[in-house]
Amino acid sequence: MVREPFNLVLDEVRDIAPGVKHFAFEREDGDELKFIPGQFVQILFGTSESPVRRSYSIASRPGIERTVDVAVSAVVDGFATDRFWAMKPGDTVKALGPFGRLVLRDEPATRYLLVATGTGVTPYRAMLPDIARRLDESSQDISLMLGVRTRADLLYGDEFIAFAEEQPRFRFTAHYSRGLPDDAQPWEKQGYVQHAFDGEGLNPETDVVYLCGNPNMIDEAMLWLTGRGFTAQRVRREKYISGS
Ligand SMILES: Cc1cc2nc3c(=O)[nH]c(=O)nc-3n(C[C@H](O)[C@H](O)[C@H](O)COP(=O)(O)OP(=O)(O)OC[C@H]3O[C@@H](n4cnc5c(N)ncnc54)[C@H](O)[C@@H]3O)c2cc1C
CATH class of the missing domain: 3.40.50.80 (Nucleotide-binding domain of ferredoxin-NADP reductase (FNR) module)
Known part of the structure; x- marks a missing residue:
C-alpha cells in the first residue's frame, strides 16, 4: 500500500515526566487520523528528498482525543529530540503512517x-x-x-x-x-x-x-x-x- 505523508500541526505540548514531553498534533487537513490503538507514526524531519525518520507510538485514546498525540523521551544530542524540544504550537511536521502490529486481537486469551x-x-x-x-x-x-x-x-x-x-x-x-x-x-x-x-x-x-x-x-x-x-x-x- 502506498502511503502519502501528511502534515501535522502542533496544538499543545506539555511536560509529563522529567525529560518526557507529551505532544498533541492536529492533521493540517482537518481529518482525523484513523489508526488501530497500539500503532505508531513516523515523523519525517529534514528535506523531503532525504528525510530522517523517527517512529513514535500514538498515545491518543480514540473517542477521547481527536488529536495525534505522542510522548517523546529526550535522548541526549538526539536528532529528533532536539527538533521536538524546539517545537512550538503552530509548527508543522510531516508524518507517515499509521504502522505496526502491536494491537489487541480477538482471541480466546484468559x-x-x-x-x-x-x-x-x-x-x-x-x-x-x-x-x-x-x-x-x-x-x-x-x-x-x-x-x-x-x-x-x-x-x-x-x-x-x-x-x-x-x-x-x-x-x-x-x-x-x-x-x-x-x-x-x-x-x-x-x-x-x-x-x-x-x-x-x-x-x-x-x-x-x-x-x-x-x-x-x-x-x-x-x-x-x-x-x-x-x-x-x-x-x-x-x-x-x-x-x-
Ligand atoms: C516502533 C517504534 C516506536 C517508538 N515509539 C517511541 C515513543 O513513543 N516515544 C519515544 O520517545 N521514542 C519512541 N521510539 C524511539 C524513537 O523513534 C527515537 O529512536 C528516539 O526518539 C531517539 O531519536 P533521536 O533522533 O532523538 O536520537 P538519535 O539521534 O537517533 O540518537 C542519538 C544517540 O542516542 C542513542 N539513543 C537513541 N535512542 C536512545 C534511547 N532511547 N536510549 C538511549 N540512547 C539512545 C543513539 O544510539 C545515538 O547514539 C520508537 C521507536 C520505534 C522503532
Missing part, C-alpha cells in the same frame, strides 16, 4: 499482560477505550505493568490508576528501578518490571503478553517467557530501537 518501560506505555494508553469495551464484553483480565526509574517518572500514572479503580478486572502496577518512596502504595513495586513476572502466575496456554519499550527489557522478558513455555504467537513486541 489474560493479557501489557508490559512497558517509559514511553513504551503510550500504545496501552491508546488502547484504554478498547480495553474498557473488552472488560465489559468478556471475562478477560488485563494487567498493565509499567517500569520507570522513580514515581516522578510515572507518565500517565493518574490515568491508569483511575482506570484501574473503575475496572475491577484491570490491574495497574508501577515498577521502580531506583527505589520505592516512603509512602509507597500497594500498586508500587521495587525493581525492574521484567523481574516481577515470577509473581504473576503466568500461563503460556491461556495468557498473551505484550512488551513495549526498552530493547534490553524486551530481550530479558522474552528469555524468561520462552523459558516458561510461551511461544512467539503468545508474545507481541515493539522495541524502541533508535534510528529510522
Whole structure:
C-alpha cells in the first residue's frame, strides 16, 4: 500500500515526566487520523528528498482525543529530540503512517499482560477505550505493568490508576528501578518490571503478553517467557530501537 505523508500541526505540548514531553498534533487537513490503538507514526524531519525518520507510538485514546498525540523521551544530542524540544504550537511536521502490529486481537486469551518501560506505555494508553469495551464484553483480565526509574517518572500514572479503580478486572502496577518512596502504595513495586513476572502466575496456554519499550527489557522478558513455555504467537513486541 502506498502511503502519502501528511502534515501535522502542533496544538499543545506539555511536560509529563522529567525529560518526557507529551505532544498533541492536529492533521493540517482537518481529518482525523484513523489508526488501530497500539500503532505508531513516523515523523519525517529534514528535506523531503532525504528525510530522517523517527517512529513514535500514538498515545491518543480514540473517542477521547481527536488529536495525534505522542510522548517523546529526550535522548541526549538526539536528532529528533532536539527538533521536538524546539517545537512550538503552530509548527508543522510531516508524518507517515499509521504502522505496526502491536494491537489487541480477538482471541480466546484468559489474560493479557501489557508490559512497558517509559514511553513504551503510550500504545496501552491508546488502547484504554478498547480495553474498557473488552472488560465489559468478556471475562478477560488485563494487567498493565509499567517500569520507570522513580514515581516522578510515572507518565500517565493518574490515568491508569483511575482506570484501574473503575475496572475491577484491570490491574495497574508501577515498577521502580531506583527505589520505592516512603509512602509507597500497594500498586508500587521495587525493581525492574521484567523481574516481577515470577509473581504473576503466568500461563503460556491461556495468557498473551505484550512488551513495549526498552530493547534490553524486551530481550530479558522474552528469555524468561520462552523459558516458561510461551511461544512467539503468545508474545507481541515493539522495541524502541533508535534510528529510522
Ligand atoms: C516502533 C517504534 C516506536 C517508538 N515509539 C517511541 C515513543 O513513543 N516515544 C519515544 O520517545 N521514542 C519512541 N521510539 C524511539 C524513537 O523513534 C527515537 O529512536 C528516539 O526518539 C531517539 O531519536 P533521536 O533522533 O532523538 O536520537 P538519535 O539521534 O537517533 O540518537 C542519538 C544517540 O542516542 C542513542 N539513543 C537513541 N535512542 C536512545 C534511547 N532511547 N536510549 C538511549 N540512547 C539512545 C543513539 O544510539 C545515538 O547514539 C520508537 C521507536 C520505534 C522503532
